[in-house]
Amino acid sequence: MLRESYDFxxxxxxxxxxxxxxxxxxxxxxxxxxxxxGSFIYGSQFPKIPITISITKNAVLEKQSIDFKIKNEKGxxxxxxxxxxxxxxxxxxxxxxxxxxxxxxxxENTFEFPYFPNxxxxxxxxxxxx
Numbered sequence: 001m002l003r004e005s006y007d008f009x010x011x012x013x014x015x016x017x018x019x020x021x022x023x024x025x026x027x028x029x030x031x032x033x034x035x036x037x038g039s040f041i042y043g044s045q046f047p048k049i050p051i052t053i054s055i056t057k058n059a060v061l062e063k064q065s066i067d068f069k070i071k072n073e074k075g076x077x078x079x080x081x082x083x084x085x086x087x088x089x090x091x092x093x094x095x096x097x098x099x100x101x102x103x104x105x106x107x108e109n110t111f112e113f114p115y116f117p118n119x120x121x122x123x124x125x126x127x128x129x130x
Contacts, residue, residue: 001125002025004125005022012117012119013116016111016115016116022107022123022124024126025101029097033095034092034124036068036092037088037090037122038120038122039085042077042081044077051067051107051109052065053066057102061103068088
């Protein structure tokens with residue numbers, strides 16, 4: 001698994017003006033599954049974070065908007081929760097072909113307010129498919 005993540009400062013706020021950029025180097029060509037991962041303070045008041053994700057390698061290869069879900073339809077936290085922290089992992093894609101090289105994943109917070117609260121960490125990962 002190839003992974004990179006960012007830990008937010010103690011205020012646990014992701015500002016709208018603060019894009020998060022992750023670089024992942026693929027050594028072996030093949031099909032990969034991509035994931036977004038995050039850690040949140042248990043009991044977040046919002047059910048999801050709207051995010052725009054861009055994948056680049058010299059030029060933009062793909063851009064998509066997703067909802068990173070924190071709660072289910074019943075308002076329950078859906079992550080692996082322990083104490084005050086919930087860890088989440090959500091699929092971005094499967095079966096996407098990557099050639100060797102360095103890819104940049106840029107995550108943009110498109111939340112309606114100036115910042116998204118109660119976020120501890122955020123990251124992306126690639127897992128090679130068999």
